[in-house]
Amino acid sequence: MPELPEVETVKRGLQPAMQNRRIEFVELRRADLRFPFPQGFAERLQGRRISTLTRRAKYILAHLDSGDVLIMHLGMSGRFTVFAPEGSSQNLGEFYYLQGADTAGNGAHDHVVITLDDGAKLVYTDPRRFGMMDLCPEGDLDRHRLLASIGIEPLGNELNAAYLHDALKGRKTPLKAALLDQRIIAGLGNIYVCEALHRSGLSPKRLAGTLSRNRKVDERLERLSSAIRSILNEAIEAGGSTLRDYASTDGNSGAFQQLFSVYDREDEDCPKPDCSGTVQRIVQSGRSTFYCTSCQR
């Protein structure tokens, strides 16, 4: 599930449930996810008020009144569910399930249960356990080992053709791999890289540095940077409806899939109106790439 748009959607979904709430109790069902929980994890959270939630790359950050920041990453299969407090199903955020909180958190892969001061329970579920949680003082966030070398946010002003020109210059790695590199752009994953390359008509196999040959900024980098931005924004937009579906049903939203032009569409016709190509699947650094060999150069 989670690339930047999904993480942003989850953050927005959690915000109304968590903002300004005090953490009453934290139950860990195991000692680790991808990494061990830090020493005193539950104790440092309990009794603290959450001032706000933010996002950096694919990390959700909960800022606490103690000065600590709770860092959360969903990995490949991580998910949060908010269970409403008993008998208060009115005016709940879209992220709420409408069950009573006493039934929450009993699944086989429910690893963390956070009880808030209004009785709501926040349950972290992660079958593959590639997710992680950590605590870090707000002032040390930039130096946190997982955040220190993260690149620019693609939705901010820093992402533009000139940035890509410099960042990709001399790179001999395929463009696909460079865009997946979180040190260059934060938050892109396999799906949205495939989609952005298709929209901008660039081959995933092209060596990244070939777009920065001249001193002049290549107009293809302009296309790439605006494709990244528009794809992510559209996905976030769609995320809201995905989330509503999710809250009311089972997590599998049809609207989500319809967004993709090439991802998981091997052998289908290229959806670009002026292109008669077919979507191919190849493997790059061990992962699936979907692209049109006809219009992506």
Added chain:
DNA sequence: CGGGACTCCTGCCAGC
């Protein structure tokens, strides 16, 4: 250093 392979873990699906 840059680049690529390997690794963690479980669930699911196609193919036999």
Added chain:
DNA sequence: TGCTGGCAGGAGTCCC
């Protein structure tokens, strides 16, 4: 029906 192998949206680590 049941097994097996391959694959999955992430990313740190190790090795050349």
